[in-house]
Amino acid sequence: MKLSTERILTTHVGSLPRSQEVFELVFAQERGDPLDEPAFKSAIAQAVKEVVSSQYKAGVDIVSDGEMSKISYATYIKYRLSGFEGDSPRRTPADLQAYPNFAGRASKSGGTPTYHRPRCTGPVAVKDLQPLHEDIANFKAALAATPVTEGFMNSASPGVIALFQPNDYYPSHEAYLEALAEAMRQEYEAICQAGLVLQIDSPDLALGRHMMFNDLTDKDFLKMVDEHVEVLNHALRNVPAEQVRLHICWGNYEGPHHCDIELKKILPGVLKAKPQVLSFEASNPRHAHEWQVFNEIKLPDDKILMPGMLDSTTNFVEHHELVAERICRFAGVVGRERVLAGSDCGFSTFAGFGTVDKDIVYAKLESLARGAELASTRLW
Numbered sequence: 001m002k003l004s005t006e007r008i009l010t011t012h013v014g015s016l017p018r019s020q021e022v023f024e025l026v027f028a029q030e031r032g033d034p035l036d037e038p039a040f041k042s043a044i045a046q047a048v049k050e051v052v053s054s055q056y057k058a059g060v061d062i063v064s065d066g067e068m069s070k071i072s073y074a075t076y077i078k079y080r081l082s083g084f085e086g087d088s089p090r091r092t093p094a095d096l097q098a099y100p101n102f103a104g105r106a107s108k109s110g111g112t113p114t115y116h117r118p119r120c121t122g123p124v125a126v127k128d129l130q131p132l133h134e135d136i137a138n139f140k141a142a143l144a145a146t147p148v149t150e151g152f153m154n155s156a157s158p159g160v161i162a163l164f165q166p167n168d169y170y171p172s173h174e175a176y177l178e179a180l181a182e183a184m185r186q187e188y189e190a191i192c193q194a195g196l197v198l199q200i201d202s203p204d205l206a207l208g209r210h211m212m213f214n215d216l217t218d219k220d221f222l223k224m225v226d227e228h229v230e231v232l233n234h235a236l237r238n239v240p241a242e243q244v245r246l247h248i249c250w251g252n253y254e255g256p257h258h259c260d261i262e263l264k265k266i267l268p269g270v271l272k273a274k275p276q277v278l279s280f281e282a283s284n285p286r287h288a289h290e291w292q293v294f295n296e297i298k299l300p301d302d303k304i305l306m307p308g309m310l311d312s313t314t315n316f317v318e319h320h321e322l323v324a325e326r327i328c329r330f331a332g333v334v335g336r337e338r339v340l341a342g343s344d345c346g347f348s349t350f351a352g353f354g355t356v357d358k359d360i361v362y363a364k365l366e367s368l369a370r371g372a373e374l375a376s377t378r379l380w
Contacts, residue, residue, distance in 0.1 A: 001197045001243060001277070002062060002150045003304060004337050007376035008327055009061040010369050011306065013247055013279060014154040014199060015073060015346030016055075016066035017358040022047045026071045026351050030116065044069045045138045052142035052151075058362045059369025061149040062197070062340070065139040069131065072350045073201050074156045074164045075117055081183050082127040084118040088166050093251055094210040094259040102255070120167045124179040126186055136194045152197035152245065154346075155187050158235060159204030159228035163212045174227065181235035192239040199245045199279070200236075204228055205270055206280075207251040210259035218265060225269040233274045245277035245306060246270070250287070252345035254313045254355060257286040264293045271300060281344040282307035282326065283318070291326075294333045305334055308344030309371065310364045313355050317363045323371020328378055336379040341372045 002009060018026070025040055051066035070076040078084040096103040135153065143151045158180035162173065170176040191198045204212065205228060209221050216224070236244060248270060250260040263280065270278065281287045291307070299305065307330050309323045323341070330339045347361045348354035356364070 001152075001245070004339060006380065008331075008336070008339060008341050008372040008379070009149065010059060010341045010365075010372045011062035011152070012060065012064070012310070012343040012365065012368075013308075013312070013346045014064045014067055014152070014201070015070075015348045016051050016064070017348045017354050017361055018066070018068060018351050019047060022068055023352040026069070030071050041134065044134075045141070048138040049142045049145060052139070052146050052148065054362060055365065056146045056148050058365035060365055062152055063143075063146075063148045063150075064152055064154065064199075065135060065142065067154055067346070067348070069135055069138075070351070073154060073346065074160050077156055077161055077165075077184075078116075078118050079131055080126065080128055080187065081124055083120050083122040083124040083169065084165060085121050086119050087116045088119045090117070091211050093207070093255070094214040095256045098259070099256055106254070117164050120165055120169050120176060122169055124176075124183050126183055129186065129190065132187055132190060136191065136196070139196065140194065150197060152199045153191045154199045154201055155184065155191060157200050157202035157204060157228070158184055158231050159208065160202055163204045163208055177228065177231045181231045185235045185238070188236060189238055192243050197243055197245060198239065199247055200232065200275060201247050202228070202232065203247075203249045203251065205248045206261060206266060207249060209261040209266075211251070214259070218261060221261065222265065222269055225266055226272070229269055229273045233272075236274045241274045241276045241302070244275035245279055246273050246275035247279040247345075249281050249345045252312055252349045257284070260286055263287065263290040264296065267293060267297050271297075271303060276302060277304045277306050277340065279306040279342050280308065282330075283309060283311045283344050284313065291329050291333065294330070299334050299338070304338050304340060305330055306340040306342040309341045309368055310343040312343050312345040312347050315356055315360050317360060318367050318371070320367050320370035320374055323368055324374040324378065327372060327375035331375070331379055341368055341375075343368070
């Protein structure tokens with residue numbers, strides 16, 4: 001993948017706001033409504049072209065397809081893998097459990113998306129990769145029409161699939177993870193074979209602590225991190241590390257986040273993951289101070305950092321001077337060639353449910369580009 005050699009390159013985590021048309025289409029698909037398939041596919045292809053063009057105009061170097069075809073970054077797998085059906089109760093993160101009044105207000109405000117999160121009720125296997133091949137074709141066509149530096153495509157980690165789709169079939173969590181890894185392997189390899197950068201979305205390595213595993217001690221959770229990383233590495237065994245990025249986060253929602261596990265605790269385990277680039281939250285008020293962790297824990301020579309320079313849960317447009325300051329801070333610790341400027345998380349993790357206004361998303365990305373340009377003048 002492209003790395004910073006003469007200037008700081010800009011990117012983001014992946015999901016971007018969908019148009020009203022796309023929102024209505026993916027939710028109609030979710031409900032099982034009859035769809036005009038050619039019209040549906042045409043609308044998605046056009047949305048991908050537009051979102052790639054918008055990223056380029058905002059100054060983003062390494063762009064995504066905005067996850068236009070997906071209702072969410074983890075549950076889309078039910079269209080591609082067998083073994084999933086029904087719905088499941090929502091797990092409430094521990095920090096929101098501690099503040100029920102706030103949690104209730106957030107839910108009533110429409111901040112909680114409504115869609116099915118199926119359960120694993122049978123053997124997990126590849127069912128249909130045609131949606132993936134269509135996503136790849138749409139994205140490559142959009143990239144060919146826009147002079148961007150590079151494109152990346154998101155894919156769910158085995159661990160985050162397990163986080164949101166509970167297991168009712170396999171005898172253990174370990175067996176469930178292994179089945180998911182083997183099934184997702186084909187998606188990972190197809191994305192890389194298409195010449196795209198693969199981004200593995202793995203909030204389970206951080207968010208999992210105060211959501212799925214909030215009954216564990218930190219010590220036991222760190223054992224789970226090691227297990228999830230080991231399974232992910234096995235799924236990535238046939239793709240080069242330098243073609244893969246790994247995104248972790250503590251949950252892309254406004255909330256107290258006082259139950260978030262510290263980066264310094266999970267970092268040693270996360271750095272064992274195969275992907276060359278590590279994407280993580282570095283701008284929100286709960287984690288902005290954690291750049292200092294890299295003074296304590298040495299970054300392996302083969303790793304690159306993609307810290308978030310933009311908060312994905314607020315409509316504040318970060319000043320480009322602040323963006324430059326944040327970039328230079330990380331560059332001062334790990335070196336300018338080992339920093340990509342990203343965002344904390346996706347701006348539309350669930351279709352139609354982004355905290356940040358669509359126009360403000362692109363204003364933020366423009367500020368990211370301007371801040372990276374300013375940082376580059378200071379670093380080179």
